[in-house]
Amino acid sequence: MKDRSILTDYVREHWPHYLMAVVLIILSNIAQAALPRVLGQFTDALLAGNIRYEMIIDYSLILAGIGIAYNLLFGAGQFSVMRLGRKFxxxxxxxxxxxxxxxxxxYFSRQGTGKLLSSMTNDVTSVRxxxxxxITMTTNAIFLFLSCLVMMLLSHIPLYLILVSIVPMVAIPFLVVYFGPxxxxxxxxxxxxxxxMTESAEEQLRGIRVTKTFAIEPTARQRFGSTVDQIRDNQLHLVRMSSLFQAAVPFLGALSLVISxxxxxxxxxxxxxxxxxxxxxxxxxxxxxxxxxQIGNVINMMQRSSASLDRVNRLLGEQPDIQDDENALxxxxxxxxxxxxxxxTYPGSERPAISGLNAHIASGQTVGIVGKTGSGKTTLVKLLLRIYDPPAGTILLGGTDVRRISINSLRSRIAYVPQDGFLFSTTIRDNIAFSDRDIPLEKVENHARQAMIYEPIARFPEQFETRLGERGITLSGGQRQRTSLARGLAKxxxxxxLDDSMSxxxxxxxxxxxxNLVQERQSRTTIIIAHRISAVKQADWIIVMDEGRIVQQGTHQQxxxxxxxxxxxxQLQEEGLHS
Known part of the structure; x- marks a missing residue:
């Protein structure tokens, strides 16, 4: 994406509206520039002693008309520009x-959420x-300046006096060249x-319960305070440079007035x-x-927004690592x-997360996958869903390389329930019906029964219309897992x-x-990933993984x-249950 293209594209698309706004502001500048000329004519007539009361009324009406015209024209032009800015x-x-x-x-593993949120708030606001x-200030500055020059000439003020008076203003472009970068x-x-700072604040607020539990509020304040201190130092450097520039520009204007x-x-x-x-x-x-x-303010504003616009353009120019094949099926x-x-092997890692996996899962089977933490179970799921792309020809669904299957078709038809199922800050019903908001309440309740979360929900005063707190904090850990499971069953x-989703x-x-799963999932494939043997022992087939490899396959008894x-x-888990 070319630099600043999102901004130029928007202005190009709405150029008639911007042109109308600019014309209104220019007309307001012309009206304002007529004011000193009228006052000068009135002064000369007054000093000459040939002014009558009726002429005073006329001059007063002319000045009132100029004031009204200026405010109406400038107000309309500014409103139009501001409205377009909000739409942008x-x-x-x-x-x-x-x-x-x-x-x-x-991409999200490399970029902090706080930085992305900062771009959507601070950077976007700066560009807007x-x-x-x-646009308002630049148009006003240029055409008001030109209008005043023209009116001075029409008022028969000597050209040499005008030129001598505005000599200090010639230095403004040099100030822009020096201070701008x-x-x-x-x-x-x-x-x-x-x-x-946004990233740090988000992290600290998300972890506030842990912070309070460990009574380390001073450490959290110090950690967040260091980011605030950095902002203060950077802003002071910016304010120092901006203040010098903004002070120098009006000083030149004052110097012109002194000369005049x-x-x-x-x-x-x-x-x-x-x-x-x-x-x-x-x-x-x-x-x-x-x-x-205004020229000084515009230069400051443009330099600040340019940095924000660069960041936004970089984000919009990012390309997804996972994309559909040209002939996706x-x-x-x-x-x-x-x-x-x-x-x-994960990007940036030298050691394979999984190695040499060979297996076949027939349609309609219930398959269990067990193994120690870090054995590669979740990695396998991410590859199946194309969260990461597997090597070509290594995962086939229905005889087709998964990389040749449409991403939307693949993910929309696979229900994935992770261990830490994210719940949104909306109603329980909306969370369960997340994949299809048109699911009737009866089906939502049925899926809740299958996940054995119906009774706890029914005890809430608002039942399925109960609004959850952030990340489902209203529910306990087990209730959150079962609600997430009900959402998976509804898809x-x-x-x-099920990725360890009953832990x-x-x-x-x-x-x-x-x-309930046995009854609900007949003739459909179910993959249960678990640490507990009890979760998979009734499966049709069980795969055992260790250090990224499949070390055993078979039924529970085999x-x-x-x-x-x-x-x-x-044996260890059975001993743990009976101890």
Missing amino acids: EFAMRQSLFRKFATLSEH ESISNG RIRKRSMSVQESLAV LMYGGYLAIQGSITIGNFIALTLYLRIMSGPLQ PLAASPDLELRDLTF TGPILI AVDAVTETGILE LLNEQGIYASMY
């Missing part, structure tokens, strides 16, 4: 969220302010430190110009000092799953994967859930007879 802000946040939805898990205030560099540092007072006053005493022209000149230079100040209705010498598809429930509840890792795990 909305569109940019929508674009960022759509981009985040397409990126792969590997630049496009809104920047330095302000931009410091703005980039401020935005980066704001992103770090000294030289223009001398010419008025000598009779070379009228008193009215002298008053008009000083008023024009006073008005022109406003645009000079839909997932078969009832696919077999086959692993062919599957080996995978109709040929394959259901927080007791043995009796686990048995009841497994019995694996017990082999006296290998599976039998050892079973």
Whole structure:
């Protein structure tokens, strides 16, 4: 994506509205620039002694009309620009969220959530302010300055007096060249430190219960305080440079006014110009000092927003690691799953997470996968769902390489229930019906019964309309797991994967859930990943993994007879139950 393309594309798309707003602001500048000329003419007429009361009324009406025209025109132009800026802000946040939805898990493992949130808030706001205030202030500064110059000439103020008075303003472009890059560099540092602070704040707030449990509030405050200190230092550097620039620009305007007072006053005493022209000149230079100040503000704003816009453009230019094949196919209705010498190493790692896996799971089977922590069970699931792409030809569904299957078709038809199922801050019903919000309440209740979470929910005053706290904090650990399981059961598809998703429930509840699964999942494939043998012993086929490899396969009884890792795990767990 080309630099600043999202901004230029938006302005190009809405150019008629921006043009109308700019024209309104230009007309308001012309009206404002007429004010000193009228006052100068009134002053000369007053000093000449040939003004009548009716002329005073006329001049008053003219000045009132100028004031009304200026406010109406400028107000309408500014409103139009501000409205377009808010629409741009909305569109940019929508674009960022759509981009985040397409990126792969590997990207989010490298980028902190706080930095991404900072881009959607701080960076987007900064760019919106630049496009809104920047257009208004730039148009106002340029055309008000030009309008004043034209009006001074029409007022018969000598050209040499005008040129001498505005000499100090020639230095403004040199100030811009010097201060601009330095302000931009410091703005980039401020935005980066704001992103770090947002990330730190999010982490500290998410872990506040752990912090309180361990009574380490001072340590948490110190850790967060260090990020705030960094923001303070960076902002002070930015403020110091911006203040110098913003002070230098109006100083040049004041210097022009001093020159006009000294030289223009001398010419008025000598009779070379009228008193009215002298008053008009000083008023024009006073008005022109406003645009000079605005130029300084615009440069500061643009340099700051440029750093934000660069960050946003980089995010929008990110490409997902996992993409559909050009000729992607839909997932078969009832696919077999086959692993062919599957080996995978995570990016940045030297050691394979899984190595040489070979297995076949027939459609409709219930298969258990057990193994110690770190044996590669979850990695296998991530490859099956294409959270990470497996090597070509190593995972086949329905005889088709998983890399040739449409990502949407693959993931929409596989229900995955992880150990720590994320629950959203909405109602229990919405969480269970997450894959299809049109599911009737009766089906939601049925899936809750299958996951053995119906009775606890029914005891809540609002039952399935109970709103959960952040990450489902309203529920206990076991209740969250069972609610997540009910959500997985509500997602109709040929394959259901339970990734240690009953670890927080007791043995009796686990048995009841497994019995319900047998009835619910007939003729559909179910993969149960677990540490507890009790969760998989009734499965049609069991795969045992250790250190990234499949070390055993068979039924429960066959694996017990082999006296290998599976039998050892079973014996230890049985002893633990009876101890």
